[in-house]
Amino acid sequence: MTATNQPNSVDAQREEADAVKSALDKRVGSTLDPQVRLVRTPAVSRGDVPQFSGLVEALVEGAREIDYERPYAVLGGPGTGKSTVLVEAAVRHIVAGGSADSIMFFAPSKDAAAAMRAQIFARLAGDDDYASTGSVVRSVHSWAFAFYRAIRAAAGESSPRLMTGAEHDMAIRELLLGTAQDGNRYWPENVVPALSYVGFARQLRDFILRATERNVSAKDLVDYGERFHRPMWQAAGHFLEEFNQVQRLGVADNLNASELLHATLAALDSPEGQRIVEDQRAKVKLILVDDAHNLDPASAAFIESFMVPGVRTLIAGDPDQCVFHFRGASEDFLDRHAAHDDYRVVLSASHRLAPETAEAVNAVRAELPASSTRVPLRGSEHEQSPSIEMTEAATLTARHLQIADAIRRAHLHDGVAWEDIAVIVRSTGDIPALRRVLMNHDVPVTIDPTAVVLAEQPLVKTLLLAVEASYRSLTAAEVQDLLESPVGGADPVMVRRVQRAVTRAIRRARAEGRTLPQRDDGRPPQAADLLADYLVDPSGYEWVAEFFGPREITVVERLQAVLTAGREAVRERLSSEMVLWKIWQATQLSTRLQAHALRGGTLGAQADQDLDAVMNLFDLAGDFAERNPQAGVSSLVREVRSQELPTGGRDRRGEVPHAVEILPAHAAAGRQWRFVVVTGLQEDSWPAGPTVGGLFGQLELVDLVDRGIEPGTPISRMADAVHEERRLFLLAISRATDKTLLAYVSSSGEEALVPSRFLKDVAPVVASINGDSAEPDDAEGPDYRDHLPRVLAVEPLIAELRDAVMDTARPGHERHAAARNLAKLAAAGVYGAAPDQWWGSADPSCERPIIRDNQIWLSPSRLESLEECPLRTFLENQGGVAEDTEPMRIGILVHAIAEAIVDGLSVDDAHSLMSTALAAISEEPEWKLTQLQDEWREGIDKLHGFITSLQDGSTTLETEQKLTGCVGETDDGITVMLGGRIDLMTTSGGDGEQTETADTYVYDFKTGATAVSGETAENSPQLEAYQFLVTMDPHRGHAAGAALVYPRYKSKAITIRQQGARSEDTTEQFRQRVLQLAPHAAGPVFPALPGDHCQHCSVRLLCPAQPEGKQVV
The missing domain is CATH 1.10.10 (Arc Repressor Mutant, subunit A)
Incomplete structure (x- = not known):
């Protein structure tokens, strides 16, 4: 019977495996068979096996003559080998034939548990007989969750979930x-x-x-x-x-984590819990507890549930490193078991710290409350000397540069790998600025994932925005964000090129009379609006694509593919997790980021961080889909964005990122690196002041429950707070095996930065260095802190050499030496060393006038700006100003209302139209919008009265009339054309038709709140241009004058600034002025002319006549 059924059983197992694989493929969208390769953990050589003696050796070996009626406490300072004792005890227990399942190894965190498991696996790598049914080392919460789940399962209850x-x-x-x-x-x-x-x-x-x-x-x-x-x-x-x-x-x-332990303790008292505890006690032969000083009372009670006399129990810890009191941690558990002299082992030799660092640690410990179990720490012989230093800076920027220089020197001179370097900060707020400086100096950086909110990760923000595009329309700003993101792959210049292509398409469509979609507020579409519509649904917009070049179409099609994938996934009613997966596949970023991450460097570190963030996002999406199988994709986006606390994800990395880690001091507990920088050592930051109770007075609750102190009782927490901060400082300075650098700022003034008081504790034993590589030779010379420190990196070196070459005040031999060094770097292929790679030194992109059909076209409004500054006029015409600003929109609106008034619009209708349109187009707050509407109510009254006063029956009014004319030719034979659109033109006299006997007057409406003087108007090139165009048109008769009209200007009557009629001589002078100005509009040279107009210039950053713009030449 058994032989007959065996093949069927195998077939059933295969079918079940195929079904599971099919379900997995369906979930992740995989169509390929994954290739899995098992890699054996390298074994530890015999020379690296730790050696012990005396009682420690007996405890590690599990000698039978040792009395195990009580737990043994293993105490010691940083690097004394407390954790190593526990790991070796577990290894020898297994090597001696003990089962791994008979060990309960408690670690303080999941990261610490993973590190200890790796050490155990490395020690057992050569043992082919080793096997375990579960994790040898777990965090306290992991153990608690496992037992709580088992108890609930035994009682027939549902499985719990940890939030x-x-x-x-x-x-x-x-x-x-x-x-x-x-x-x-x-x-x-x-x-x-x-x-x-x-x-x-x-x-x-x-x-x-x-x-x-x-x-x-x-x-x-x-x-x-x-x-x-x-x-x-x-x-x-x-x-x-x-x-x-x-x-x-x-x-x-x-x-949540706090509830878990209390729920587990309560469950242990149930009949099912007591049975499971008894079974575990009978099975356990070895109990190991690491970092017991950071256990809270509930964790301690949970561990003690399994501790019985006769079972070997080792509890390791250091009360001087207890830094989690704010989370409820207490040294009571460790102190209670360390109180018995016969069951206490104190390790005094630090295998991590050099003698100088050990002395610094002892100096800090001496300032902590006295402890009977504390012994002086002894350092080990060390090649690095000195092993601990501190450096002073005058500013935060200088401090960051000092850190960058120290890290690069450690990596380049001392051969320290990037992953063996860490920067410890007191507050997570110090991380962003420091990270930017390090990345700018080619230092790869990785950030503790628990220090960054998932939804704030750049790539996650982009993916969430792409997901949102699958069920709602995106704004123009959101589309631009997607284009400039890694998903779109465009830089701001390329985005500008795309938008300008769409602008050209809109102009062509309007010229052809094509109907364009209106915006919700009724305004005509801008380039950004039409681009958003095109990306969402390109059908019907083929005429837009005609204006894209190859590079523009590549960017647009890349983003279109991503948005289309999301919309199709939603249309197919896929789960929220699958919608996210389809979008991620369409981005094609996986392979690119993987290649960058494997390549290393700063780009690789950023790619590694991006991939970790995406994996965490999919973890969250998968958990969300399992909990809410019917939830839509919008619920997933809302879930991710609503989580505003940093949360560490599942760590699947097989190796440590090749990057410098920046992390808060608390996250450094239990870890070590070769080189460590401790920064943020300022008063009011380290130590931080005592935490206040806030609205809820939580510290008073803690004092009531823990110490029996009733609320309202005066109590000082300053001493406890300083002791806690000093323990955190001790932890930070004791993480390096080779060298520790303490960086601080000392400055005076309004925002004075004072060094931390803790530096005085270690000052007698710590070497002090300057921010620069050496002290100034002249004692009376400038303070070394007045200069930004040099950084051992290529970019600053090239910048300094280039500055020396270009500085005419330097001695000749220095400039020649700098030039020789730049030549050597250029010959070695270092970018930026060769002069042809410097900004402003490249050949001009064009050496001919920028004209079409041998014509230069000018407009009346452009003439005045050309006379003021040709460069500003050119840059603004090439996109130096926004296409759509609020003053521009109001101007278009007022001109449209003026045209309607000419056609018979009543004043009441004009008021209603103006008020409604202002509310739609204005971006001002409500109070300012109301003020603007009141101003224009008065302005519309004046404008309406002015226009109706011109309609006397004998005068013809025309609006928005376009006039053009040929001015002449330049000395180079280029034809100069003048053309413009006139807001309002009146014609009177004549014989009822527009003949040369009629008088034509031109009005130009200005919507600003200020008016020019009469003299300025009389000499206005814009008004002269309008009169010139009237003169050039044989059907317009005589140019009788022109005027600027200001309906918004504060006055009882409408403000008008007039320009008288021009004679033949003045008309000819104007023509010559235009011919002289025309070459400045065509280039290729555009003079920059400083003047009062520079105060309101929008392109100062690009102007060589301004301090802000000198860098571009």
Whole structure:
């Protein structure tokens, strides 16, 4: 029977495996068979196996003559080998024939657990008989979750789910928002307006976590609030009860990390829990606890549930490194088991620290509260000397440059790998600026994932925006963001080229009479609007694509493919996770980023960070899809964006990124590198002041529960806060095996930066260096801190050499030496060393006038700007100003209303039109919009009265008339043409037809709030140009004059600035002026003429006549 059924069983297993593979392929969209290669962990050589002696050797070996009735405490300072003792104990237990399943190894975190598992696997790599059914080392929460899940399964209950901190924060904010919308039930009235604020939710969450860590229930909070007259505690208790009720309505039993341990402890007391605990106690032969000083009371109680007399138990820790009191950590567990002299081992020799660093650590420890178990730390012999230094800077920028220089010298001179270097900061707010400086100097950087919010990662933001495009229209600004992102692959110049191509398409469409889609506010579409429509649905816009060049069409089609993939996935009703996957596939970024990451360097570090962020996004999307299988893709986007707390993802990397790590001091616990920089060592930053209780007075709750101090009792927390910060400083300076650099700023003035007081603790034993490579030779010379420090990098070197070559004030021999060095670098292929690669030294792109059909076209409005500054006129015409500004939109609106008034629009209708249109086109706040509408109500009255006064029956009014004429030829034989559109033109006299006997008057409307003087108007080139065009037209008669009309200018009557009729002599003089100006409009040379107009110039950054623009030549 067995033999007969065996093939069927195998076939069934194959079918089941195929079904699982098919489901997996369907989920991830895979069509290929993945190739998996198992890599054996390199074995540790015999010479690297740690050696012990005395009691430590007996404990590691598990000698039978040792009394194990009590746990043994293994104490020691940084680098003394506490963790190594535990790892070696686990290894020897397995090598001696013990089962890996009989070990309970507790690590302080999942990262620490992974590091210790790697050490154990390396030690056991040569043992082919080793096998384990589970992880040898786990974090306390991982152990607790495993037992809690097993107990619930034994009781027939559903499996629990552990919430991330970001999810917990989001759930609290959603419930608070619902409370604010549905009506307040228990919050004090003075805080009700703040219920929807993120800061309020954060303080509430911290308060709840501190309460949960101490097993304070919702009812306890209400009771405490009533007893001690704390209404915020009562409200928090009611909120916690409501929150728990909402969580119980969910499909899974959601727990945060603080609730998990207390829930597990309660479950251990159940019949199923007691049975599982007894089974585990019977199986366990070795219990190992690392970093016990950072355990909170609940974690300690959980571990002690499995500790029984006779079982070998080793507890390692260092009370001087307890830096997580703010999370509820306590040294009590470690101190309690270390109190017995016969069961305590103190390690004093640090295998990590050099003698100088060990002395610095001892100096810091001496300032901490006395401890009977503390012994002086002894350093090991070290090649690096000195092993710890500190450097002073005058500014934050100088400090960042010092750090960059120190890191590059460590890498280039000392051969330290990038991944063996770390920068420890006190606050995550210090990370962005420092990261930018390091990346700019070609230092690859990686950031602790728990320091960055997922939705704020650049690539994640771009993917979320692309996902949003699958179910809603994007704004013009969002489309530009996508184009300039890695998904679009365009830079701002390319985006500008794309938009200008669309602008040309719009002009052609209008000239051909094509109907263009209107915007929601009724305004005509701009290039950005039409581009957004084209990207979403290119059908019907083939006439736009005709204006794209090869490079533009590549960028547009790349983004179109991504947006189309998302829309098709939504149309096929795929899950939110699959929609995200389809979009990611369409970006084709996976291979590119992978290649960059494997190549290394700064680009590789950024690619590595981007890939990690995308993996975390898919982790979140997968978890969300499993919890909410019916949720749409918009819910996924809202879920990701709502999580405003950093959350570390699943770490799948097989190796450490080849990059310098920047991390907060707390994240450095339990880790080490060869070279470490500790920065942010300033007063009010390190040490930071004592944390206040905030709205909820959480510290008073902690004091009440932990120490029995009633709220309102005066108590000083300064000493405890300083001791905590000093322990954090001790932890930071003890992470390096080779060298530690302490960087700080010392400056005076309004924003003085004072060095940390902790530096005085180590000053007697730490060498001090300057920000520069050496002290100034002249004691009376400038302070070394007045200069930015040099960085050992190619780019600063080239910049300094180029500056020396171009500086005529330098001695000749220095300039020649700099030139020789630049020549050597250029010969070696270093970019930027050769003069032809310098900005402004390249040949002109064009040496001929920029004209078409041998004609130069000028407009009346352009003449005045040409006389002021030809360069400004050229740059603005080439896109130096925005295509669509609010003053421009108002100008178009006023001209349109003036044209309608001529056609008979009433003043009331003109008011209504102006008010409605201003509300649609203005971007001003409501109060300023109201002021603008009032101003233009008065302006429309004046404009309407002015136009109607001209309609006397004998005068013909024409609006928006376009006139053109030939001015003549330049000395080079180029024809100069003048053309413009006149706002309002009146013709009177004559014989009823437009003949040469009629008088024609020109009006130009100005919508600004200021008016030019009469003298300026009399000499206005723009008005002269209009009169010249009238004179050139044989059907317009005599040019009787021109005027500027200001309906918005503050005056009782409309303000008019007139220009008298021009004689034949003045007309000829004007013609000659235009012919002289025309070459400046055609180039190829565009003079920059400084003057009063420079104050309002929009292209100062590109002007060589301005300090801001000198860098471009």
